[in-house]
Amino acid sequence: MKKVVVSLSGGLDSATLLATAIAEGNEVQAVGFLYGSNHNRWEIQSATKLAEHYKIPFELIDVQRVFVGFKSNLLGGTIPEGHYEDESMKLTVVPGRNIIFASILAGYACSYGIDEVWLGIHAGDRAIYPDCRPEFYNNMTLAVSAGTDEKVLLKAPFLFETKAQIVKKGLELGVPYELTRTCYKSQQLACGKCGSCVERLEAFEKNGVIDPIEYEK
Amino acid sequence: MKKVVVSLSGGLDSATLLATAIAEGNEVQAVGFLYGSNHNRWEIQSATKLAEHYKIPFELIDVQRVFVGFKSNLLGGTIPEGHYEDESMKLTVVPGRNIIFASILAGYACSYGIDEVWLGIHAGDRAIYPDCRPEFYNNMTLAVSAGTDEKVLLKAPFLFETKAQIVKKGLELGVPYELTRTCYKSQQLACGKCGSCVERLEAFEKNGVIDPIEYEK
Numbered sequence A, B: 001m002k003k004v005v006v007s008l009s010g011g012l013d014s015a016t017l018l019a020t021a022i023a024e025g026n027e028v029q030a031v032g033f034l035y036g037s038n039h040n041r042w043e044i045q046s047a048t049k050l051a052e053h054y055k056i057p058f059e060l061i062d063v064q065r066v067f068v069g070f071k072s073n074l075l076g077g078t079i080p081e082g083h084y085e086d087e088s089m090k091l092t093v094v095p096g097r098n099i100i101f102a103s104i105l106a107g108y109a110c111s112y113g114i115d116e117v118w119l120g121i122h123a124g125d126r127a128i129y130p131d132c133r134p135e136f137y138n139n140m141t142l143a144v145s146a147g148t149d150e151k152v153l154l155k156a157p158f159l160f161e162t163k164a165q166i167v168k169k170g171l172e173l174g175v176p177y178e179l180t181r182t183c184y185k186s187q188q189l190a191c192g193k194c195g196s197c198v199e200r201l202e203a204f205e206k207n208g209v210i211d212p213i214e215y216e217k
Helices: A012-023 A040-054 A085-091 A097-112 A136-147 A163-173 A195-204 B012-021 B040-056 B087-092 B096-110 B132-149 B163-173 B194-205
Strands: A003-007 A027-035 A058-062 A116-118 A153-156 B003-007 B027-034 B058-062 B114-118 B153-155
Touching: A003 A012, A003 A097, A012 A027, A012 A040, A012 A163, A027 A097, A040 A058, A085 A195, A097 A116, A097 A136, A097 B096, A097 B132, A136 A153, A136 B132, A153 B040, A153 B153, A195 B194, B003 B096, B012 B027, B012 B040, B012 B114, B012 B163, B027 B040, B027 B096, B040 B058, B087 B194, B096 B114, B096 B132, B132 B153, B163 B194
Parallel strands: A003 A027, A003 A116, A027 A058, A116 A153, B003 B027, B003 B114, B027 B058, B114 B153
Antiparallel strands: none
């Protein structure tokens, strides 16, 4: 049995990733990051609930001081509305966020004898996030392997899947999507209008299923 | 003129790296990391003095909470004495430290429009630190380029140089080595016995120069 640490944001993708890691018979634990975004506290609440649901250990790593000077509307600023692939959504990119999360998890895995780090990056993220693309992931995997003496393997099982395909898989696995948080805005109730909400709603619609979370009217 | 951020620990290698970046005519700033090692406070004091000496901006990023659960004698435990390449020195490896520092600097550079991240990794580190080897560095450079939309280049000018060669270069550049800190132990005065001190003393000896810092009797 392999030991796996899942990067758990509390969103739809990482919830499905967690369910997949468990369904494949691994010994699973999850790590979330407190990094100072507007919606972070709601994400973390979701991640905590998901970990409780699946009865797995969940650790929160506080990286807020790392991102203090970083420039992104996600860390403080207006969250654009509209489709995820729109140019305006680029404002929400946190420079190097996945590079940093993957690196920390690599060191963490190495410290705790964990074999694999699973990331929820997927095809839908690619348009705006350079650190969600295969060119990044492939090289990062090689860097992490070399940098940990081949002890840690980075895995991104959804690298070539769309959000709709992820939801399809999650529905099959019975992921409690009512516990997840996707909206980028800072209020508790999902707005239904930001790129993140729009993409989520589309993914459920494509599966002919109603998204179980509540949205702002 | 290129904008460069140097990873400045306050040690001999990064001091020479800083001097090299400045000598090459770049617009240079430095970042240090507060990561919780025993000797960290002395390193940072040295890094601060070096930045003052060269009149460049120096920012300290607090990553202590990232390394809280990480296992390494450098973070709390006995520092072995003897030669750097000895098996015992492996106890001082902080898993993934350079992967994490490089990643944070990549995101930082991206946020501030900095073109290059310079790391002081060198040939002498290779025996015990997997994240100081060319296989790591080469892949990490590709990952950072891809993950930042080709905005940030990782550079390790000393990747194939020994510590003695670094000191040779630093002496030519007039690096104020009296300001640097290398010892891994927690006391202020360098011990002269840990792997880090032994390697430093050797490097000066090979250049026929006396190390200007004071050592414990």
